[in-house]
Amino acid sequence: MNRYEKRFAELKKNGKKALMPFVVLGDPDYETSSEILKEMMKHADALELGFAFSDPIADGKTIQAADVRALDSGINPDKCFELIKEIRKIDNDIPIGLLVYYNLIYANGIDNFYKKAKDAGVDGILAADAPIEEAGPLLKSAKKFGINQIFLVTPTITPERLKTILASASGFVYLVALLGVTGARKELGAETVSLIKKVRPETKLPICVGFGISEPEHVKKVCDAGADCAIVGSAVEKIIEKNLGNKEKMLSEVSDYLSKMKNATE
Amino acid sequence: MKNLGKFGEFGGVFVPETLMPALEELEAAFEKYKKDEKFNKELDSLLTEYAGRPTALTFAENLSRKFGCKIYLKREDLAHTGAHKINNALGQALLAKYMGKKRIIAETGAGQHGTAVATAGARLGLDAEIYMGTIDIERQKPNVFRMKLQGAKVNPVVTGSKTLKDAINECLRDWTGSVRETYYLLGSVLGPHEYPTMVAYFQSVIGKEAREQIMKKEGSLPKAVIACVGGGSNAIGIFKGFLDDKGVELIGVEAGGLGIESGKHAARFADPKIGKKGVLHGNLTYVLQDKFGQIYNTHSVSAGLDYSAVGPEHSMLRELGRAKYTYATDKEALDAFKLLSEEEGIIPALESAHAVAYAIKYAKECKKDDVIVVNLSGRGDKDIFHVAKEIGAEI
Numbered sequence A: 001m002n003r004y005e006k007r008f009a010e011l012k013k014n015g016k017k018a019l020m021p022f023v024v025l026g027d028p029d030y031e032t033s034s035e036i037l038k039e040m041m042k043h044a045d046a047l048e049l050g051f052a053f054s055d056p057i058a059d060g061k062t063i064q065a066a067d068v069r070a071l072d073s074g075i076n077p078d079k080c081f082e083l084i085k086e087i088r089k090i091d092n093d094i095p096i097g098l099l100v101y102y103n104l105i106y107a108n109g110i111d112n113f114y115k116k117a118k119d120a121g122v123d124g125i126l127a128a129d130a131p132i133e134e135a136g137p138l139l140k141s142a143k144k145f146g147i148n149q150i151f152l153v154t155p156t157i158t159p160e161r162l163k164t165i166l167a168s169a170s171g172f173v174y175l176v177a178l179l180g181v182t183g184a185r186k187e188l189g190a191e192t193v194s195l196i197k198k199v200r201p202e203t204k205l206p207i208c209v210g211f212g213i214s215e216p217e218h219v220k221k222v223c224d225a226g227a228d229c230a231i232v233g234s235a236v237e238k239i240i241e242k243n244l245g246n247k248e249k250m251l252s253e254v255s256d257y258l259s260k261m262k263n264a265t266e
Numbered sequence B: 001m002k003n004l005g006k007f008g009e010f011g012g013v014f015v016p017e018t019l020m021p022a023l024e025e026l027e028a029a030f031e032k033y034k035k036d037e038k039f040n041k042e043l044d045s046l047l048t049e050y051a052g053r054p055t056a057l058t059f060a061e062n063l064s065r066k067f068g069c070k071i072y073l074k075r076e077d078l079a080h081t082g083a084h085k086i087n088n089a090l091g092q093a094l095l096a097k098y099m100g101k102k103r104i105i106a107e108t109g110a111g112q113h114g115t116a117v118a119t120a121g122a123r124l125g126l127d128a129e130i131y132m133g134t135i136d137i138e139r140q141k142p143n144v145f146r147m148k149l150q151g152a153k154v155n156p157v158v159t160g161s162k163t164l165k166d167a168i169n170e171c172l173r174d175w176t177g178s179v180r181e182t183y184y185l186l187g188s189v190l191g192p193h194e195y196p197t198m199v200a201y202f203q204s205v206i207g208k209e210a211r212e213q214i215m216k217k218e219g220s221l222p223k224a225v226i227a228c229v230g231g232g233s234n235a236i237g238i239f240k241g242f243l244d245d246k247g248v249e250l251i252g253v254e255a256g257g258l259g260i261e262s263g264k265h266a267a268r269f270a271d272p273k274i275g276k277k278g279v280l281h282g283n284l285t286y287v288l289q290d291k292f293g294q295i296y297n298t299h300s301v302s303a304g305l306d307y308s309a310v311g312p313e314h315s316m317l318r319e320l321g322r323a324k325y326t327y328a329t330d331k332e333a334l335d336a337f338k339l340l341s342e343e344e345g346i347i348p349a350l351e352s353a354h355a356v357a358y359a360i361k362y363a364k365e366c367k368k369d370d371v372i373v374v375n376l377s378g379r380g381d382k383d384i385f386h387v388a389k390e391i392g393a394e395i
């Protein structure tokens, strides 16, 4: 059993749903990022971690700004893997997924990237700009190194695409809650619920819902609709951005916020 | 998707999942309408009655005398709105209309594509919104006003390089949120499949005309065809006419900026230290990047060539040895800008001036009867304020 299977099986046994927070590694700098991750882990059932990229086309303003801060502080994929190794030492059970743009994988050599990820203790990789049509080489390396290749399912999906994607997906299904790029939204549309209901009967994989989720009510809503997990990213990054001058406050606000969000999954 | 738009190993569809159904729809629509009689009749009429095609092939008498061979200019500067961009803008805007889309969005660097899209939008009754980096807004002011005059909304882009690369990022983000009702009218042979194929198709009219015109005037094929390469649409457009004529040298000219050693350029092919295979904006091609795969910002005096990647078909043509690529520096382009203005009474776009600059070098190696065709992709009216600033002249 891989870590995703184990974690989601445990949760299910106890009748619980999951919280999967996201941050950009190295934001705002390596040391602070390491401390933020440790706070996050107190409330997280799984982690989704971003590798900063110069041209993040799937991301809204908040995560773009996080990428810029991380890159300005000198982060690179090798340092990201170091950071992951550090937190893997603290918790050997928590599933860790990466959200990364294809060119960072390609520039490393695809096999080499997956090997480094495996060595660091990564469980899943989602390439934001590699749809199933371009994922062949990624799936091959994922299989070779025992990593789950994660795919996005979005509101524009057709039934045929959904079938094709689910046939290759493992780990979990990343269900995109809305039409658009990442970013906290005030409201979660009816479309989110109907997409969850459409995908639920098609797969046994855990369904994790992300993009736009920022309030405890959003978490409740997606869990009630049949999802297994809520992913929250931009809302965490906003707390980091707001408290750049005050690390103590940043860490305590991240912790308080995630505790509130975790409670909403209960 | 029927086809992944591969040019050898290059090209592809590297986009977030949300956009995939729209790209499938685009592929199907383009395949259908490019064979549709009514569509083609309407496009032909737009190109001839509205955009002023065919454009002339002008013998550059004074330049030819000066450099000792026969230099011809394919006059895309004479097309409506002043550049080749209109060929593609009209083709895609018409397609958008046939697809039932009401809103079109586009990126622009030099503002020529943005202007062409604003124009096509006005003519065909579509709402146009243009993304443009703030650095380009500053250096291509006349075009910004032209877009606005024609009713387009211009959205300044302040992220990253504040030039073409980031304008494309913003278009892709907009489209991800608006994909159901919006058509993304991409301006060069870039982006995910179907764009590189479709833009080349709409621009191939340049090469088709040029081949017929030179055969009529010279009775033989040229020794070389030379074009500047930003994303590569004017170059592909003219190359297409001569691809099967193996004896014709096809030469693309990239922006050498402050020189290759300086690292401040947009020469994806000329600098193997940082110009490597990679994925940007939906396709695999040559991209300026660091060893981790972070994309470098570029430098060129010309906004239209100031881009980190090159169209995937160029990467293939280069690898096959069918086309070769070189560069001209900012200074060489500015000198050519002045030279063409003085010698022939044609003010070229700064982009096109790069092709002219290399043509002059090439001409020096030619014999008296050798024929060179240079694609004069656009006119330089948009550049006069910027050039005046660069050379310290007062207007």
Ligand SMILES: Cc1ncc(COP(=O)(O)O)c(C=O)c1O
Pocket (backbone or CB within 6 Å): B083, B084, B085, B109, B110, B111, B112, B113, B187, B188, B189, B228, B229, B230, B231, B232, B233, B234, B235, B303, B304, B305, B349, B351, B352, B377, B378, B379
């Ligand atoms: C006049 C002119 N030539 C060339 C270019 C470069 O684009 P491409 O390489 O796609 O022809 C531009 C782009 O803005 C342009 O305005």
